[in-house]
Every structure is written in structure tokens, then in C-alpha cells.
Amino acid sequence: MVEWFHRRLKEALQAIPHPVNCVPALPIVLLNLRTTEKEDIGNSPAELTFGEDLWLPGQFTPQQDAMLALTFLPALQQAMRALQPTPPRPYPQQPTQVPRQWQTAGHVLIKRGQHQSPLQTPHEGPYPVTARTDTLVTVDWKGKQYTVLAYRIKPANIP
Structure with missing residues (x-):
């Protein structure tokens, strides 16, 4: 049964005029396979499953409502053109809050990346601090200067 369905699905996808990208056509192909009447049983798979035919996209509205839909379409297009995107929130102007310990710590631990x-410590160090800004800390590591982002450091409590 599954092999039969896959064969029919493959045949339907090969019948697409431009089969380079068949993904957008897949829902229509699957709907077609479910609503097509089978000659040997005289019913579609949807009729056998649900007891009635599926409503196809053209059958959702009665014919007299189709004219109403045609008058509604320009109003909908105009309303969509009038929509404006919501502007993004402004970036906060206040500086990020840095704990006082970071501003005065002589040594820091650096988080491993x-x-x-399981038994390894999450931080390395302590390393002496040589310079600092609001978001960056420069440490002396084996005689070389390394700049580290502030979110990766933790003040070292050295007595």
C-alpha cells in the first residue's frame, strides 16, 4: 500500500512542468491524490475516509459570494499597503550595571570557553588586571596582555 502511494506521488511530482523545486507544489499534489476518484472503487480516498468529498479551494464560497470577494480584494490590498512596521525598541542609553567588585578587583578569574x-573548574586564573573599561578587562597572562570581555570574568578573592 505504501509503495503504491509512493509510486503515485513520484509520478505526480514528475508531471510538474518545472520540477526543479517541487516543494511548493507538494500540498496541491497531495490534495489531488486524495480527491481524485479511483476507477476500481468509484470513490476518492477522502470519500472513503471522511464519508464525503473534501472541499477544494474553489468550492469554499458559493458563486454569488465570489463577486463579493472580488470587491473585498482591493479594500484588503489598500489596508495592507497602509500598514506600517513596528519600529524596533531603542537601545538602552544607560550603561550596563557592573558590580563594584569588578571595578576594584586586582585579580580576576576568566571563564573557560x-x-x-565534570570535575574541572569553570574558570582559569587568577590573573592580574592591568587595565579595564566598562565592557573589557585587560589581564597579564604569562607576560602577555590579553583583553577579555567583562561577562567572562569573575573577581578573584585573594587575601
Whole structure:
């Protein structure tokens, strides 16, 4: 049964005029397979499953309502053109709050940026601080100066 369906689906997708990208046509192809009447049983699979035919996209509105839909379409297009996107929220002008300990700490621990084993500490250090700004900290690591983002540091409590 599944192989039969896959064969019919493949045949239907191969019948698409431009089969380069068949993904957009897939819903219509599947709807077609479910609503097409089978010659041997005289019913569609949808009729056998639901007891009645599926409503196809052209059957949603009666014919007299189709004229009403044609008058509604320009009004809908005009309303959509009048919509304006919501502007993004402004970036907060206040500086980020940095704990006082970061501003006065002489040594800091740096968070590791890799996966660590269960018993490995999450931070390295302590390293002496040589310079700092609101978001960056420069540390002395084995005689070299490294600049680290402030969110990766933790003040070291050295007695």
C-alpha cells in the first residue's frame, strides 16, 4: 500500500512542468491524490475516509459570494499597503550595571570557553588586571596582555 502511494506521488511530482523545486507544489499534489476518484472503487480516498468529498479551494464560497470577494480584494490590498512596521525598541542609553567588585578587583578569574569535564573548574586564573573599561578587562597572562570581555570574568578573592 505504501509503495503504491509512493509510486503515485513520484509520478505526480514528475508531471510538474518545472520540477526543479517541487516543494511548493507538494500540498496541491497531495490534495489531488486524495480527491481524485479511483476507477476500481468509484470513490476518492477522502470519500472513503471522511464519508464525503473534501472541499477544494474553489468550492469554499458559493458563486454569488465570489463577486463579493472580488470587491473585498482591493479594500484588503489598500489596508495592507497602509500598514506600517513596528519600529524596533531603542537601545538602552544607560550603561550596563557592573558590580563594584569588578571595578576594584586586582585579580580576576576568566571563564573557560570550552566544554570541561565534570570535575574541572569553570574558570582559569587568577590573573592580574592591568587595565579595564566598562565592557573589557585587560589581564597579564604569562607576560602577555590579553583583553577579555567583562561577562567572562569573575573577581578573584585573594587575601
